[in-house]
Amino acid sequence: MGSKKPFLVALLVHALSSGMILLSKAVFNMGMNISVFVFYRQVAGTIFMVPFAMVFEGKHAKSLSILTFFKIFMLASLGITLTLNIYGVALIYTSASLGAATINCIPVITFAFAVLLRMEKVRVKTVPGIAKVAGIVVCMAGVVTLAFYKGPALKPPLHLHNFRPHSVAQDGDHDHASSAKNWIIGCFLLLASCICWALWLVLQAHILKSYSSKLTFTSIQCLSSAVQSFIVAIALERDPRQWKLGWNFRLLAVVYCGIFVTGVAYYLQAWVIAKKGPVFHAVMIPSNLIMTSLGSVLLLGETINLGSVLGAIMLVISLYSVLWGKSKEQNIDNVGCLLLKIKHK
Numbered sequence: 001m002g003s004k005k006p007f008l009v010a011l012l013v014h015a016l017s018s019g020m021i022l023l024s025k026a027v028f029n030m031g032m033n034i035s036v037f038v039f040y041r042q043v044a045g046t047i048f049m050v051p052f053a054m055v056f057e058g059k060h061a062k063s064l065s066i067l068t069f070f071k072i073f074m075l076a077s078l079g080i081t082l083t084l085n086i087y088g089v090a091l092i093y094t095s096a097s098l099g100a101a102t103i104n105c106i107p108v109i110t111f112a113f114a115v116l117l118r119m120e121k122v123r124v125k126t127v128p129g130i131a132k133v134a135g136i137v138v139c140m141a142g143v144v145t146l147a148f149y150k151g152p153a154l155k156p157p158l159h160l161h162n163f164r165p166h167s168v169a170q171d172g173d174h175d176h177a178s179s180a181k182n183w184i185i186g187c188f189l190l191l192a193s194c195i196c197w198a199l200w201l202v203l204q205a206h207i208l209k210s211y212s213s214k215l216t217f218t219s220i221q222c223l224s225s226a227v228q229s230f231i232v233a234i235a236l237e238r239d240p241r242q243w244k245l246g247w248n249f250r251l252l253a254v255v256y257c258g259i260f261v262t263g264v265a266y267y268l269q270a271w272v273i274a275k276k277g278p279v280f281h282a283v284m285i286p287s288n289l290i291m292t293s294l295g296s297v298l299l300l301g302e303t304i305n306l307g308s309v310l311g312a313i314m315l316v317i318s319l320y321s322v323l324w325g326k327s328k329e330q331n332i333d334n335v336g337c338l339l340l341k342i343k344h345k
Contacts, residue, residue: 006276009268010284016265018100018291023253024088025096025300032250033242034088035233040245042080042226044258049222052263053215061213068211069220075207076224079200085232087193093186095302098146100292101312102190104319107282108139109198111322117202128328135321142314147187150180151306214270222262282323286316 027037053061091099111132114120123129211217237243245251272281289312296302 014288033237039229040254045262046222048263049219053219076221080225081228083196090189096296097293104315128325131325135318139318146311149307153303
């Protein structure tokens with residue numbers, strides 16, 4: 001059981017992420033304002049994270065300079081506030097399964113940013129280097145396929161339940177998802193959110209080198225994003241009815257995304273990476289796509305097009321191509337270091 005634990009935990013992390021996508025799509029279909037949802041989600045995440053940071057790092061947390069706080073505040077605006085708002089709009093224009101498919105782009109885009117910032121090297125004359133470059137190219141081809149080719153609809157044999165009100169299902173599909181123009185816009189918004197997310201990961205690693213108190217770091221990001229999201233939400237949504245939660249599905253989505261994703265999933269993700277490394281975690285990303293696709297068809301009543309399937313397959317191939325190249329280069333470097341040690345002995 002011990003050897004299977006990281007695998008099961010990684011699967012749980014991606015299951016929680018899949019639930020976030022499905023619940024977000026469901027409440028947006030029901031008419032909840034995206035910015036208000038992001039604000040409430042970050043408030044829930046902050047309320048959950050701050051006590052843990054105070055208990056486990058309160059006495060040992062590094063002192064926070066004004067410059068470091070400013071960096072974390074700006075990082076939150078990029079990787080959380082901006083990313084979640086863009087991603088929410090993209091979900092309205094596209095589908096939950098497509099939202100999950102584009103997550104496969106994040107490790108590839110993160111690698112591309114790392115190369116541009118000289119944090120990674122690409123040896124284009126080696127097979128692993130070619131695999132990395134090919135992965136980036138296939139990733140771009142996958143995004144283009146998702147955006148510009150829909151193909152025939154693949155209808156499922158059954159729907160368990162549809163979380164969309166009848167009027168929203170009809171009007172929303174007509175105004176958004178069935179519009180070719182809005183579908184293309186949604187695809188590129190998904191790509192934009194993935195680019196923001198990837199850049200956030202790269203910059204986050206850079207800041208954590210100088211400020212290593214991870215729980216405090218995450219709590220400050222959550223609080224900063226909650227403040228930023230409130231400003232955005234109050235500017236875009238003045239209808240008091242949109243701000244009411246009540247004991248309903250909206251509250252469930254907010255609590256789930258704020259606590260189980262921002263809190264539990266992020267902690268479990270860090271645990272998996274510490275135990276097995278980032279590559280192991282990234283290899284499991286396609287499981288998110290499988291779970292979300294099944295949920296979107298069976299629970300949300302969405303239809304999946306051939307173009308979405310082909311594009312998703314290309315994104316998964318690009319992910320494994322980059323991961324394989326990176327893994328092989330790491331092995332080569334390890335062998336090289338070992339040979340140097342033997343030589344010097």
